[in-house]
Structures are given as structure tokens and as C-alpha cells.
Amino acid sequence: DIVPAMLLSAEDQLRLVTEEGCEQVVVSLKSSDVLETIRVCTEFSSKWDFPLHLGVTEAGSRWRGTIRSAVGLGILLHQGIGDTIRVSLTGDPVNEVTAAYEILKALQLREKGPVVISCPTCGRCQLQLEKLVAEVENMVRDLPYPLHLAVMGCVVNGPGEASRADLGLAGGKGEGLIFREGKILRKEKEDRLLPAFTEELKKLIA
Structure with missing residues (x-):
């Protein structure tokens, strides 16, 4: 089970930077597995107050990657988890921005365009x-x-x-x-x- 290892790694890194007085930290916990991404971000947000950058990494091609990202990010954002997002798609990064805005629009979190x-x-x-x-x-x-x-x-x-x-x-x-x-x-x-x-x-x- 990789989720506990991801959480432990994040906590170790946070301890290192906070001990040096660095408090302005954004945490990114990503997996190419949608369910792992949802679980690790949910568990992290229940323990820590640091801003979370959300994303399903290596999500795939434009069509499949958009669907996988929409499922993972949509569930987390609807629960109030996450502060910034990235849709990771193979190909033109413009498609990543378009997909990200559509996810935010679908959840009525951001209005941009029709x-x-x-x-x-x-x-x-x-x-x-x-x-x-x-x-x-x-x-x-x-x-x-x-x-x-x-x-x-x-x-x-x-x-x-x-x-x-x-x-x-x-x-x-x-x-x-x-x-x-x-x-x-x-x-x-x-x-x-x-x-x-x-x-x-x-x-x-x-």
C-alpha cells in the first residue's frame, strides 16, 4: 500500500522545512492511480492545514486523461479539498488548461467562458x-x-x-x-x- 508511504514522506519533508522556519509551503501528493490520489489527499488534509496542489499524474491522452483527472479532482474539490490543480495530459498543454477550467466550471468553482x-x-x-x-x-x-x-x-x-x-x-x-x-x-x-x-x-x- 503506497498511500501510507506517501504520507510519511510528505510528513518527513514538512518537518524538515518547518524546522528551518519555512511555513509557506504548498504540498503536492500525486499518483497515476485515481483512487490513490483521492485517498492520500483526503488523509493528508484531515491531518494537516497546508495548501494542497491536486493532480492525477501521468493521466494519459487527452480523452482518457481528462476523464481520469475529472473524476479524481472533482471528488476532492467537491469535498473542499485542494487549493490549486493541474490536469496532466499527453500533448499540447493548452488542452490541460482547457480541461482544468471545465472541471472548475462543472463544480461552479470558477466562471471563465461559456x-x-x-x-x-x-x-x-x-x-x-x-x-x-x-x-x-x-x-x-x-x-x-x-x-x-x-x-x-x-x-x-x-x-x-x-x-x-x-x-x-x-x-x-x-x-x-x-x-x-x-x-x-x-x-x-x-x-x-x-x-x-x-x-x-x-x-x-x-
């Missing part, structure tokens, strides 16, 4: 929703405003299920709706949905 929700699609979806979602996410990725945006696959449930969205669009057969807080603003042909959504978004943030 949250984009979208449905999983069903038999009523008659447009290329995945492509449309990617286009919307790409369009708003640099916006600083904490907006709630929705991209839904059908007009039957779209405005209703996403009624809390600041702005949304819902597709249909060859056409769709643009809505705001559940109220329909416009009806547009499918090829005009994204331009119309963009126009309404510009009005919203103006």
Missing part, C-alpha cells in the same frame, strides 16, 4: 448535430463571458429542456429555432442556423 450543453441525439435529430456543436464550441472558446449556451437536436424538446440557456439553437428537418431562456427568437433554415445563432450571440454580449 458552458455549452448539447443533447446526445435521438431519432428526432435530423441534422449534423456533432458538427454543429463543434462549430459553436470553436466559435465561443475565447469568449470570457460565463454564458450558458445550448445546441439541441430537435425543436420538440430543445427550448424546453434547455430553457435556462442564455441562448440556444434547436435543429429540425431542414430548419431550426434560435431561442433565449426558452423563448423562441427566430426560425431559420438549417444553413442559416449557425449564422443566426452568431448574430443573436453578438447582441447578447454587446
Whole structure:
């Protein structure tokens, strides 16, 4: 069991630095195992008051690493454990920052940029929703405003299920709706949905 050894090592190091009068210390206890990370950080925080830097180290590729980090960090942060975080992914570090912000946004700990929700699609979806979602996410990725945006696959449930969205669009057969807080603003042909959504978004943030 590596957790007791990690805790003992941390305590030894803390004793060394605190005996020298160094009190401004941030502790990082990381493992590539999600459950070990959760356990060691939980046990450390129950004994010590030092700030904790959280992370699942060597988490993996962008997709798997983001999931593993979200599970580990999400559980700890929801319990009030942790002061800073790092999402460790193979590849471009920009993806690490994006994933970290999404974890914080999901827990409502930090607002930075829009949250984009979208449905999983069903038999009523008659447009290329995945492509449309990617286009919307790409369009708003640099916006600083904490907006709630929705991209839904059908007009039957779209405005209703996403009624809390600041702005949304819902597709249909060859056409769709643009809505705001559940109220329909416009009806547009499918090829005009994204331009119309963009126009309404510009009005919203103006």
C-alpha cells in the first residue's frame, strides 16, 4: 500500500522545512492511480492545514486523461479539498488548461467562458448535430463571458429542456429555432442556423 508511504514522506519533508522556519509551503501528493490520489489527499488534509496542489499524474491522452483527472479532482474539490490543480495530459498543454477550467466550471468553482450543453441525439435529430456543436464550441472558446449556451437536436424538446440557456439553437428537418431562456427568437433554415445563432450571440454580449 503506497498511500501510507506517501504520507510519511510528505510528513518527513514538512518537518524538515518547518524546522528551518519555512511555513509557506504548498504540498503536492500525486499518483497515476485515481483512487490513490483521492485517498492520500483526503488523509493528508484531515491531518494537516497546508495548501494542497491536486493532480492525477501521468493521466494519459487527452480523452482518457481528462476523464481520469475529472473524476479524481472533482471528488476532492467537491469535498473542499485542494487549493490549486493541474490536469496532466499527453500533448499540447493548452488542452490541460482547457480541461482544468471545465472541471472548475462543472463544480461552479470558477466562471471563465461559456458552458455549452448539447443533447446526445435521438431519432428526432435530423441534422449534423456533432458538427454543429463543434462549430459553436470553436466559435465561443475565447469568449470570457460565463454564458450558458445550448445546441439541441430537435425543436420538440430543445427550448424546453434547455430553457435556462442564455441562448440556444434547436435543429429540425431542414430548419431550426434560435431561442433565449426558452423563448423562441427566430426560425431559420438549417444553413442559416449557425449564422443566426452568431448574430443573436453578438447582441447578447454587446
